[in-house]
Amino acid sequence: MSGSVTQRQIARTVLIERGIARLAELRNAGVTAATMSRMERDGEVLRLARGLYQLPDAELDTNHSLAETAKRVPKAVVCLVSALAFHGLTDQLPRHVWLAIGRKDWAPKLDGTPIRIVRFTDSLLNDGVEIHVVEGVPVKVFGVAKTIADCFRHRSKIGLSVAIEGLQEALRQRKATPSDIVNQAERGGVGTVIRPYLEALTVNG
Incomplete structure (x- = not known):
């Protein structure tokens, strides 16, 4: 042998x-x-x-690109549209994996899955992080309330309509409470931005 x-x-x-x-x-x-x-x-x-x-016959998870990216940039956290998609809060299939890294972290150059890098301050990068195992790989993803707040904070990058859709879905699917969302929005400095949308949605809901 x-x-x-x-x-x-x-x-x-x-x-x-x-x-x-x-x-x-x-x-x-x-x-x-x-x-x-x-x-x-x-x-x-x-x-x-x-x-x-x-392995060629490995069961590919729908979140395969997240597992692949996490393997290569283990410090980064899946954020914005990719986190919305992971939590089932958008119909959009992001063409890139959106990743949050620290202000001073080295931006990875990757072949394979296309990525979009967003730089976060340390306090926002370490807040509201969940670890999910995808295809045996631990993947860091921001939680629902934190993701919604981040989407409003980075609405110029992803579009306000995407942020509002995420907020609507999170409330409709009861994946986050209005107070969780406000709490994260305040921490991210977008409390005043998010409040009117939240109020409109909770009154009509």
Whole structure:
């Protein structure tokens, strides 16, 4: 039994466990880059982007692009339209993954999934973060109330109509209370912006 066979088995085990693995993780498990390129050539693994692999028959979650991005930029938090879509609050399928990073963080250059970077202050970046596991990968996503507040804060980037739709859906699906939303809006400095919409929606609702 040759060494490359066992390396392939190791690679498969790592990919079954993690869903998506970076070359560094596979190397740590004892798999060489040469083995990975042979496996890719033989159709045993998919190369998602440089140094990022997945099994071809892996169940692709609708949030696959979030898992792929989180694997490459683990510090970033999924935000704005991507977070709305994740929470089921918009019909839009974002063409990019919207990611929040710190003011001084290095902006990642990625091949593969297109991303849009939004810089947040540390206090806003660390507030209202939830961790969801997608395809075995822990993904940081802002919670519903925080996402709505952020959408109003960045309405010039994503469009006011998207922010209002998110707010409507969050209330309709009871995924956040008006007081949660106001609380996050105040912290993000958009309390006065969001209040009239919130009042209109809660009166009619």
